[in-house]
Amino acid sequence: MNLRFFAWIVAVGVVFGMTGCTKDTTITPEAPVTGPPSKADQPVNNWILENMRDVYYWADKIPANPDSTLDPESFFYSLLYDYNNKANPERDRFSWIQENVDELKSSLSGEEKTTGLEVKYYLRSQGSTDVIMQVLYVLPGSPAAKAGLKRGDIITSVNGQKLTTGNYASLSTEPTTFNYGLATVESGKIVDTQLVKTTTAAVFQQNPVLLDSIYTIGSKKIGYLVYNQFIPGPNGSATPVYDQKLEQIFSKFKAQGVNELVLDLRYNPGGYVSSSVKLASMIGKGINTTKTYYRMEYNKNIMAAFNRAGQSDRLITRFDSKPQSIGANLLRLYVLTSGGTASASELIINGLRPFMPVITIGETTYGKNVGSETIEDETGKIKWGMQPIVFKSFNALNQSDYSTGFVPTIEKAEPLQIKPLGDVEETYLATALAQITGNSARLSAERGPKLPTIGSSVERRAGGSNMFVERSKINL
Incomplete structure (x- = not known):
């Protein structure tokens, strides 16, 4: 080699x-x-x-x-x-x-040209070729947020064209300026309105730490974190401000005695493992710097070279020692998942399950147990960049059995009419709270018609994400 x-x-x-x-x-x-x-x-x-x-x-x-x-x-x-x-x-x-x-x-690093919307696509009715977009979340400060778009909005047209199975992919991604035609749900039916909201895509840096809350229910102090990408800090920044925000949140969780945790990764397609290690190290029960978080396996030539050099230990990443850790107070971890939960998000699930029960709520995850390297030409003559798969990951029990995704412990799907994130009646969070408290009465009925789903922008992001290695770092 x-x-x-x-x-x-x-x-x-x-x-x-x-x-x-x-x-x-x-x-x-x-x-x-x-x-x-x-x-x-x-x-x-x-x-x-x-x-x-x-x-x-x-x-x-x-x-x-x-x-x-x-x-x-x-x-x-x-x-x-x-x-x-x-x-x-x-x-x-x-x-x-x-x-x-x-x-x-x-x-x-989370910087891209975007309106700031993440959406889910549905057929307007069974057997129809008409498509609707449901807004899952809007990045704070993004063009879409400034235009007044919000979670739960239903979009049926873009730039005057009705969305169909033949055009929804291009209409929802390719224009620069988007005139979104909105609809409402009335008596179980989708009804178009005259309301149009206009926004223009721009280069935007997302903050992946979207929301955190603490709920006190009886003796339970329940921490809730919505985390949408594993990014240490903004593109080009030497300061890991997003990692620092996570540490601040877990310091607060610890100070307030959080003893249950709901980690919402349903919109998280992956990110830097440095951030994944930090997060896992603030959650894991009974872990320390001698415990394996994950191990990498490269191709046969590289593995042989590691073995010949006596460097096999370099393939193992162990947990950090984090003063913000709440692991000692946790009996288990609840993770909210979707088909777009991928890569470093799945690493959290796989890396922690040897140390504590990890209960997943939602949909089967994407299934990425392999990693890739960011390769660029060091001379600068070639402007291309590529991300070939270069390794496979395993946890402390040598498990890497999720190439088809993690099947949820409790299956759930987003209803068409959705509550704000953090609302105790929001379907996913309400399910986790019911499990934690043993109070199934907390569960509210799912709202809106049940329509066939045909994917989401989160899954599309997950389809372009994986574990990867750069010349100065190795990513998942």
Whole structure:
């Protein structure tokens, strides 16, 4: 194997991260259409192949003689393990490449061009081709928030066009300015209104720490945290202000005697493992700096090099010692999940389950137990960036059995008419509170018609996220 890479990999720290958004409507995008060959593509393809043969988790599955006349994007996808075989849950459905490495790195830190909406898509009725968008949440301070859009809004048209199965993906992502036509639910039916709210996408840095609350119910002090991406701090910042916010929240939880915790990760598609380690270390029961949070497995060549060098211990990430930890007061952890709960979010579930009961409420998670490296050309001549899968993760019990996701302990789905996040009658939170208090009377009836779902922007983000490794850090 490439000794330069091995020398690097044994020296770096480890983090888990997410990728940027894609415009694909399916979770795994189809391989791109082959473009015309270009002489300028050849150096890029050579760079892709060299790095893939070094670090790709399935390096032994790369074709012996790949077609280097393809354009770089097509060439990259032609190297991936069983990419188009959807019947194989262990295939590579996460590696991706991007033409601008700077944009790629910005998206990993939560900075991207967006209106600030996250939405869920439904068919307007059973058998219909009409589509509606339900607003799941709005980023505070974003263009959508300034336009007055809020959680629970129902959108039926964009820029005067009714949403359908044929156009909803492009209409909800491609314009720069969005004129959202809103609807209401009346007597169980969706009714269009004349109300239109206009917003323009802009480059925006999200704060992933969306909401925290404490509920006192009898002897229970219940902490609640909505956390939507594992990001230490804003893009380009050397100060981990978002990690510091988490520490402040858990200091408050500890000071107020929180003895139950509900961690809302249903809109969290992943992020840096440095943040994941910090969060897990403030939650885990009976953990310390000798306990394994997760272990990585690389391709056969890299693993052999680690073993020869006696560096196998460098593959293990252990818990931190955090004075803000509330683990000693917890008997269990409740995690709220959706189909978009992925990557570093699933690492929290997998990494903590050897140490405490982890009860999941919601939908089956996305299923990402593999990681990737952020690769860029160190000379700066090649502007592309890529995220090939380079490792698989295991917990302290050597478990990595969630490639098809974690099936929820208690199954729930978002109703069409949803309460604000943090409201004790909000479906997911109410279910957790009922479990904690043993009071099923707390559960309110789900509101609104039950419509067929066809995905969400959160799942689309999860489809472009995975565990990944950068030259200065390793991400999940």
